[in-house]
Amino acid sequence: MVDGALVVAVPAVPVASALAALLTRSVRQADAVGRIGALLTALVAAVVAVSALADPADPTRGGWSVVDAATGAFLAVGAAVGLLAAAVSPAQLDGDGRRLTRALPARRRYWAAFLLFWAALLAVAVVDNLAVAWLLIEATTAASALLVAFSGRRRALEAGWKYLLLTSFGLVVALAGIVVLAAAIPDGASLAALDYAAIGRAAGGLEREPAALAFLLIVAGLAAKVGWAPVHHWLPDAHSEAPPAVSALLSAALLPTVALVVWRVQATLGPALADGAAGAVLIGLGLASLAFAVPFLWRPLALKRLLAYSSLEHMGVVALGIGIGHPWAIAGVLLHVAGHALAKTLGFVAAIPLLRHVPDAHHAPARGLARANPATATAVGVSLATLAAVPPSPLFLSELLILAGAFAAGEAAVGIVAAILLALGFLGLAHAFLETLLGEDGAPRWPAGRWSRRLGLVTAVVVVGLLALTAAGTQLPGSDPVELVMAGVLR
Amino acid sequence: MSAGLVAAVVACAVAIVAVRRRSSAIALVALQSVLLAALALDHGVGDSAQAIALAVALTAKAILLPGALVRLTLRTRERSPVPPVGHASGRLALAAAVVLPIVALAPDAGLAEHGQDGALALVLLGVSIAVLHRAAVLQAIALLVAENGAYLAALAVPGGIPVVIEVGLVVDLVLVLAVAVTFSDRIHAEHGTGDTGRLRELHDRG
Numbered sequence: 001m002v003d004g005a006l007v008v009a010v011p012a013v014p015v016a017s018a019l020a021a022l023l024t025r026s027v028r029q030a031d032a033v034g035r036i037g038a039l040l041t042a043l044v045a046a047v048v049a050v051s052a053l054a055d056p057a058d059p060t061r062g063g064w065s066v067v068d069a070a071t072g073a074f075l076a077v078g079a080a081v082g083l084l085a086a087a088v089s090p091a092q093l094d095g096d097g098r099r100l101t102r103a104l105p106a107r108r109r110y111w112a113a114f115l116l117f118w119a120a121l122l123a124v125a126v127v128d129n130l131a132v133a134w135l136l137i138e139a140t141t142a143a144s145a146l147l148v149a150f151s152g153r154r155r156a157l158e159a160g161w162k163y164l165l166l167t168s169f170g171l172v173v174a175l176a177g178i179v180v181l182a183a184a185i186p187d188g189a190s191l192a193a194l195d196y197a198a199i200g201r202a203a204g205g206l207e208r209e210p211a212a213l214a215f216l217l218i219v220a221g222l223a224a225k226v227g228w229a230p231v232h233h234w235l236p237d238a239h240s241e242a243p244p245a246v247s248a249l250l251s252a253a254l255l256p257t258v259a260l261v262v263w264r265v266q267a268t269l270g271p272a273l274a275d276g277a278a279g280a281v282l283i284g285l286g287l288a289s290l291a292f293a294v295p296f297l298w299r300p301l302a303l304k305r306l307l308a309y310s311s312l313e314h315m316g317v318v319a320l321g322i323g324i325g326h327p328w329a330i331a332g333v334l335l336h337v338a339g340h341a342l343a344k345t346l347g348f349v350a351a352i353p354l355l356r357h358v359p360d361a362h363h364a365p366a367r368g369l370a371r372a373n374p375a376t377a378t379a380v381g382v383s384l385a386t387l388a389a390v391p392p393s394p395l396f397l398s399e400l401l402i403l404a405g406a407f408a409a410g411e412a413a414v415g416i417v418a419a420i421l422l423a424l425g426f427l428g429l430a431h432a433f434l435e436t437l438l439g440e441d442g443a444p445r446w447p448a449g450r451w452s453r454r455l456g457l458v459t460a461v462v463v464v465g466l467l468a469l470t471a472a473g474t475q476l477p478g479s480d481p482v483e484l485v486m487a488g489v490l491r
Numbered sequence: 492m493s494a495g496l497v498a499a500v501v502a503c504a505v506a507i508v509a510v511r512r513r514s515s516a517i518a519l520v521a522l523q524s525v526l527l528a529a530l531a532l533d534h535g536v537g538d539s540a541q542a543i544a545l546a547v548a549l550t551a552k553a554i555l556l557p558g559a560l561v562r563l564t565l566r567t568r569e570r571s572p573v574p575p576v577g578h579a580s581g582r583l584a585l586a587a588a589v590v591l592p593i594v595a596l597a598p599d600a601g602l603a604e605h606g607q608d609g610a611l612a613l614v615l616l617g618v619s620i621a622v623l624h625r626a627a628v629l630q631a632i633a634l635l636v637a638e639n640g641a642y643l644a645a646l647a648v649p650g651g652i653p654v655v656i657e658v659g660l661v662v663d664l665v666l667v668l669a670v671a672v673t674f675s676d677r678i679h680a681e682h683g684t685g686d687t688g689r690l691r692e693l694h695d696r697g
Contacts, residue, residue, distance in 0.1 A: 131652075135659040142666040149674065154681055158690035161674050165630060168667055169618060172637045175660070176614060179644040180600040182652050189650035209598050237693045296695060305695070 002051045002060040002067045007126055010048055010075070014041045014119035021111035027104055031090040034111035038086030041115070045079035045122055048072070056484035066128035066196070069485040073334055074125045074260050077341045081253040082118045084345050084458070085245035088352060089114065091451065092245050095356040110150060117143035118249065124257050130218075131178055131194045133261050134171065137225060140254060141167050148242040148250075159241035163234040170224020170231060177217025181269070184210040200268035211272035218265055219281055226258045228285040228319055229292035232312050236296070239308035244355070247304060248348040251311040252341035256318060259337075263322045282323030283414055289316025290421040297428030300365040303354065303380065306432055307347045310387045313425050314340045314395075320418055321402040329405025330486055331476035332398040339386065339394035339469050346462045347383030350376050350455060357446040367435055368442015375452035377437050379459045384436065386466055388429035389422070394469035401477060492647060496530045497609035500643065504616040504636045508586045509579040511572040513628045517560045520632050520639075524552035527639055531646055534603075544657040548642070551661045556635060556668050560628060563672050567679035573626035573686040586619040606647020613640025627675035627685040631668060638664050 017037020024030040052059070052072030059068035093110065120139040127133050141164065149160030182188035185202045192198055203211070220231070227235035239247045262282070270278030293313035301309065314336065321333035353376050354361050354369070369377035389395040399422055406415030476482055503523035507516045528549040536542045575582060593615060594608050602610070617637025621630045642660070645652045675685055682689045 131656045132659075135656070135663055138663040139666065142663070142670045145670050146673070149677070152677070154690075155692050157674065157677055157681060158693050161627070161678065161687065161690060162693075164667070164670060164674060165621060165634065168634050169621065169637060172614060172617070172634075172641050175638075175641040176610065176644055179610075179641060179648055179652065180602070182645075183601045183648040187650075188648060189652060191653040191655055194653075207601075210601050213598055213600050236695070241693070299695060301695065 002048055004060075004062050004065075006044060006048055007060070007062060007065045007067060009044045010041075010126055011119040011123040013037065013044055014115040014122070017041065018112040018115035018119070021115065022108050024104075024108060027107045030104065030107040030111055034089065034115065035086055037111075037115055038083055038118075041118065041122070042079040042083035045075050048126070049076035049079060056480070061128060064128060064132060065126045067126060069487075070260065070263075071125050073485060074257055074337070075122060077338055078118075078122050078125060078253040078257060081248055081341050081345050082122075084349065085249045086114065088349050089243075089245045092243050092352045095352065106150075110147070113143045113146045113150075114246070114249075117147060121249070121254055121257055125260060128197070129191065129195050130181075130199065130261070130265065131191065134175060134178055137222070137258055137261070138168075138171050141171065141225075144246070144250060144254070147246040148238045150243055150246070151241070153241070156241040159234075159237035163238040166231070166234040167225050170221045172221070173224070174218050174221025177214045177219075177221060180210055180217060181214035184214060196264045196268050199265075200271075203269055203272040206272040208273065211269060212274075212277070215265065215269050215273055215278060216281070218269075219262055219285075222258055222262050222265075223285055226255050226262065226315055226319075227289075227312055228315055229288040229312065232289065232292065235312055236305055236308040239311060240302065240305040244304065244348040244351045247307070247351075248345040251307065251348070252344040255311060255315050256337045256341070259315065259318050259322070266322060279323040279325050282319045283411070284323075286316045286318070286320030286323055287414070287417060287421070289313065289319060290418065290425065294421055294424045294428060297425050297432070300435070301432075302361060302363050303366050303436065304348065304351050306365075307344060307351075307383075307387075310429065311344065314344075314387070317399060317402060317422070320414070321398075321405065324402065324405045324409050324411055324414070326405035326409040327482050327486065328408055328477050329402045331473070331479070331482045332401030332405060334482065334485060335394050335401065335469060335473040335476060336398035339398060339466060342462050342465050342469070343383050343386035343393075343395070346379055346459060347387070349458055350379035350383060353446075353451045353455065354380070354443075358443040361443070365432075365435065366443050367439030368437075370437045372443040372445050373448065373452065375448060375455045375459070379455050381433065381437050382459055382463060382466075384429055384433040388426050388433060390426075390430075392467065392470045394466055394473050397470055397473040401473070492603045492606045493530060493533050494605045496526060496533060497605045497643070500526045500530065500639070501609050501612050501616070504613055504620070504639075505583065505586070507620055507629075507632060507636060508582050508616060508623060511575060511579075513564045513569075513572070513626060514561070516629055516632050517557050517564070520635050521553050521557035523636070523639055524549065524557075527642060527646075528553065530643070534646055537651065540654045541651065541657075544654045547658055548661050551665050552635070552639070555665065559668065559672050560631065563675055564628060567676060567685055569626075569684060573624075573629075573684065573688075575624045575626070575629070576622070582619075582623045585623065586616060589619055590615045601649075602644060602647035603649065606643060610640045610644035610647060613637065613643060616640075625686050625688040627671075627678050627687050630687060631671040631675060634671065635664070635668065
């Protein structure tokens with residue numbers, strides 16, 4: 001049982017920290033408040049997550065919140081990614097090379113937007129109501145669009161504008177779906193009617209046509225925010241132009257958290273649709289995302305842009321697993337979300353020293369990093385190898401589980417197509433891995449300094465985490481945690 | 492739901508597709524918000540909480556946001572209006588080609604008469620405005636038009652939607668539009684114009 005006050009503290013602590021950051025009187029003070037706020041936020045979120053995962057059979061439901069095993073898993077990911085992103089933010093801003101980002105007003109704005117974005121993102125994972133989740137997702141857009149364009153560069157401005165417009169239009173479509181659902185549900189005028197559990201209870205009695213329309217609008221709208229193809233066009237631009245710490249938070253935490261909302265909608269509203277229709281929509285989005293991502297993984301891209309297209313691929317894998325819905329696939333989804341978060345965060349953190357010493361890496365592929373700076377090369381190598389699903393990466397195991405789940409669920413064709421696309425994606429990333437680390441005409445050498453030692457430490461921690469996930473992943477199929485996460489989402 | 496008022500609300504969006512000047516578009520979207528409020532009153536305001544929600548929505552959409560957009564246009568003067576895509580008649584024909592078939596073919600969602608068609612038309616016209624106009628201010632207005640479509644759909648729900656959500660929507664809309672105004676300012680400062688057609692640096696070459 002999780003204490004209600006602790007659940008309230010999950011979004012309240014970062015909101016309070018954001019306000020405190022706005023009152024600071026120096027850059028050092030702003031950084032200190034930001035980091036302390038981030039540490040407290042991560043601690044509170046971690047306590048809630050651990051409590052939920054330790055006692056998954058007894059989910060806590062407050063007036064507006066639910067803390068079940070699914071919440072616990074996604075909250076843990078959001079907490080870990082946010083903490084790491086906050087920890088590296090000052091170094092990232094100091095090394096940006098633009099006076100703008102080192103000035104106090106800009107630093108205050110950065111921390112306020114960062115903490116408010118994180119607060120809304122964590123709240124999405126704990127909130128128990130579809131309409132409130134929508135409001136919070138919309139709030140993440142406002143705060144994160146400012147962060148995407150934070151550097152003030154023309155390209156960042158373009159990326160931020162595209163992100164703001166495309167995701168906001170997507171969310172209007174999702175809102176239209178929620179309105180259609182409210183019209184279809186008896187007593188839809190009350191807020192409680194849009195609780196996930198209430199939607200699940202009402203689903204059996206809903207007429208198929210409006211339920212299907214509501215489902216399609218909600219999923220299509222939220223797909224624009226998750227970055228599922230074919231409504232993903234903001235994703236590569238925003239992830240490649242945002243400050244690396246923000247890219248990490250967007251890619252490793254925001255996208256899966258919004259996918260959790262889609263998962264809950266599929267689990268609760270899906271039964272009102274024709275048999276298997278809801279799952280088929282998600283499988284379609286998953287395969288489309290893989291198919292769109294693969295050609296770009298074969299192209300010579302700047303590191304952050306490559307990581308962005310890899311997000312498209314991996315969110316496709318998550319959609320596929322949710323759509324298949326078999327317990328093995330669900331085990332794969334959980335493992336995938338956690339493994340992807342660690343690997344992707346490491347990749348974006350490694351981009352900080354790379355971009356500082358090799359400014360061309362903003363827009364061109366980095367080559368020969370092994371000679372240029374071994375610490376950065378190791379971090380990038382671990383990230384790319386993990387994302388390519390090279391064993392013993394947890395992503396190798398998670399993709400295997402999802403494919404096995406497809407065959408076990410009788411979706412052999414889906415399994416075969418997905419396996420081919422994943423193999424092609426693997427080859428693209430493997431090529432990028434070799435070129436980035438060992439390619440000719442590489443980046444100039446830069447000395448191993450304090451950043452290299454810190455990056456080495458972060459890499460070591462991430463490697464331990466990844467190996468632990470792989471070990472835990474072997475125990476997941478058919479285990480109680482998976483059953484309880486499914487029960488938590490389905491209720 | 493009054494067919495005349497719904498038609499007037501949609502007509503404002505159609506006119507925004509056709510106009511070139513930012514000031515005209517701002518006036519039209521403010522008028523659209525006032526008409527939506529009139530529609531809400533005509534439809535019936537259930538209790539004091541709903542009346543407060545309506546007042547909040549009206550203040551934000553008809554006064555606050557248009558005011559912010561007017562201030563933006565005064566700060567970011569253009570020598571001549573940013574040219575939209577094609578001629579006005581062409582834009583209207585394109586928008587009609589998108590809106591009319593979808594509205595005609597959309598399944599019944601159980602909303603009040605005229606409400607569903609009007610809401611769907613507004614969302615689609617919002618998207619059309621964003622695609623057919625290149626001025627950042629017009630694209631921000633497009634968002635407001637699309638959101639007004641969702642608001643009209645909410646009005647057409649039998650029994651309405653929760654007041655908390657209604658107010659939340661307005662707060663979110665103000666936040667997003669405030670960010671859009673900030674962006675428009677910075678786009679103008681960086682490029683010397685609010686023409687989003689200049690934002691073309693990000694694309695992937697094979």
